[in-house]
Amino acid sequence: MSRIFGDALHAAFVVPDIDREIARVLALGMGPVFVMRRIRVAARYRGERHDPLITAAFVYSGTMQLEFLQQHDDTPSASIEFLARKPEGGLQHFAYFSDDFDASLQAASAKGQDFDVVQEYIHEDGTPYEIYIEPSNAPGSLLIQLVQHGPLEAMYNRMQEICATWDGTDPVRNAIDLLPKDMQPASEALSC
Template identity: 40%
Template sequence: MSRLYGNPIHQCYVYSDFDAAIERLAAGGIGPFWTMRSGGMGIYRGEEHALDMDVGFCYSGDTCFEIIAPRGEQQSAYWEFLTRNPQGGLHHMAYFSDDFEATLAASAAAGKPLEIVQEFRLPGSDEAVEIYCEPKGADNPVLFQFVHHGPFDNWFDSMRKIAAEWDGSEPIRDARASMAAAMPT
């Protein structure tokens, strides 16, 4: 899909056992992982729902991996995926989009119509900052996540640079601390 959306910014795998997924990748020399427990609200299939999940990011070269494990049953694209795929696996590919409507229109014009499954908005706003879409009519699809450029870009750049020189020490790190350090002031 790079011909339509550009280069992917990350790929996300969803599993029910977060620690086992992280440990498996770290044992293969992939890391370090920046992890956090995340929550908040998401709009899933048109309705707002609370989310609670473990999230981790790591780089291998320019490839960013995201691992997500929802905590308990919840109405979300992640939980829906695990009900269809209890063993877990590839959930979505992420791409930058400066204009979600234009991206969806271009995809439809190319014969790849998408529908929004889940979205996240700026707190107190109707502005979506990321959306997850599935190909219309597909059973058990890999989703596409579209995100705006923003304040997290520096954080991802810093993770990539640190991973390029990683010596294997401290394989699990605090995402919130490194995120705060990388945020523009």
């Protein structure tokens, strides 16, 4: 996919138990893990508005970011669709930055690969800041996530800096603290 979208940002795993995955990563000596716990995210899934309740966790090893996602409800989403096929969880998507989602999809089509939008995370005005796409000719395959440059990029860069000098203390941290106030989602729990 790098021939179409450039360098990958991360590999993401949808899992049934995120705390187990966080413990496994920490046991490897990777960390700290940055968590957004039990957030309700404004989203569209296959064109219809559905707002899933999720926990997302991020960790770096050098420049490689891993993301782990767990959904806590049965709201229709790409994660629920994935777990219906693979209940034990696993690799769901690779992420790439995009300055313009439509232009990225047109460039992919020009290179012979058409994609369908599966899910979008959206701003209050309904415009997407992340989209999840699948090859038009291969539904059920791994997804591609396109992420807008901007506040999420700054958050990811800060996480990478912190992980590069981690001394083993404070192994689980609140990722929401790294987002600008206007992007901080409502959390349905107080601790990470």
